[in-house]
Amino acid sequence: MLASLFNRRSVQTKSLAVDAYYEQTLLNDVALSEALTHAHKHSRDNGLPNIAVSPLQGKFLQQLVQISGTERILEVGTLGGYSAIWLASALPASGKLITLEIDPDSANVAKENLAHANLSDKVDVIIGAALESLATLKAESVPPFDFVFIDADKVNNANYLQHACDMTSANAIIIVDNVVRGGEVTNAESTDESIIGTRAVADYVSKHENLSATVLQTVGNKGYDGFMLIRKHA
Ligand code: SAH
Ligand code: DHB
Numbered sequence: 041m042l043a044s045l046f047n048r049r050s051v052q053t054k055s056l057a058v059d060a061y062y063e064q065t066l067l068n069d070v071a072l073s074e075a076l077t078h079a080h081k082h083s084r085d086n087g088l089p090n091i092a093v094s095p096l097q098g099k100f101l102q103q104l105v106q107i108s109g110t111e112r113i114l115e116v117g118t119l120g121g122y123s124a125i126w127l128a129s130a131l132p133a134s135g136k137l138i139t140l141e142i143d144p145d146s147a148n149v150a151k152e153n154l155a156h157a158n159l160s161d162k163v164d165v166i167i168g169a170a171l172e173s174l175a176t177l178k179a180e181s182v183p184p185f186d187f188v189f190i191d192a193d194k195v196n197n198a199n200y201l202q203h204a205c206d207m208t209s210a211n212a213i214i215i216v217d218n219v220v221r222g223g224e225v226t227n228a229e230s231t232d233e234s235i236i237g238t239r240a241v242a243d244y245v246s247k248h249e250n251l252s253a254t255v256l257q258t259v260g261n262k263g264y265d266g267f268m269l270i271r272k273h274a
């Protein structure tokens with residue numbers, strides 16, 4: 041019993057079946073599912089890497105946006121707009137998602153995918169290195185964001201978190217993707233700059249009293265990884 045529970049191969053295999061089962065039973069928005077399937081195919085047809093959030097993870101983000109009543113979302117790392125579709129689908133008519141992407145080809149695929157999903161009006165895709173785009177947005181004094189999804193180059197994770205803290209409302213939610221990386225995050229000696237950047241996020245949170253955070257480890261069709269959920273407070 042315990043042996044099978046902790047048999048890595050068995051958990052991996054079963055987690056794919058569990059993803060498939062819950063995708064079939066819980067993802068029942070027909071129009072949104074069509075838009076997401078199209079986005080996935082159009083991204084693949086244009087050679088984008090298969091590293092978007094999973095369907096159930098996308099719905100997890102959508103649910104958080106809906107629960108929190110978020111009106112303004114910032115996303116760092118657009119790729120083909122798959123997570124952006126989930127996030128923007130949760131916004132009210134007056135809501136806005138600003139998403140940052142360094143690769144112009146990916147950004148164009150994202151714009152096409154968002155248009156197909158009828159979400160273009162709610163989403164601005166900004167092309168450029170995110171640190172530069174964030175500095176520009178700051179200089180333009182954009183209204184504060186309520187929700188931030190950080191999912192780009194992990195080496196800059198702590199820099200993105202710092203900007204996110206500066207550019208959000210008092211009780212904002214900040215999600216950081218890929219904070220587990222098959223468990224490699226516990227390696228304090230790692231020379232992988234993605235691991236160093238992600239450990240810097242935990243360090244940043246631990247040094248700021250107005251931030252409270254937890255980590256949800258995940259398995260499934262993204263392998264063994266996880267989200268950090270950070271809450272800003274007084
Ligand atoms: N959030 C997406 C996946 C993003 S993958 C989804 O779940 O659907 C990470 C993306 O970050 C890639 O498209 C990559 O081009 C982008 N990226 C990498 N470095 C960046 C940088 N410095 N500024 C902005 N985007 C960057
Ligand atoms: C990678 C990046 C991601 O944002 C992700 O969710 C999975 C993988 C990567 O760069 O390998």
Ligand code: MG
Nearest residue numbers: 091191217218
């Ligand atoms: Mg990611």
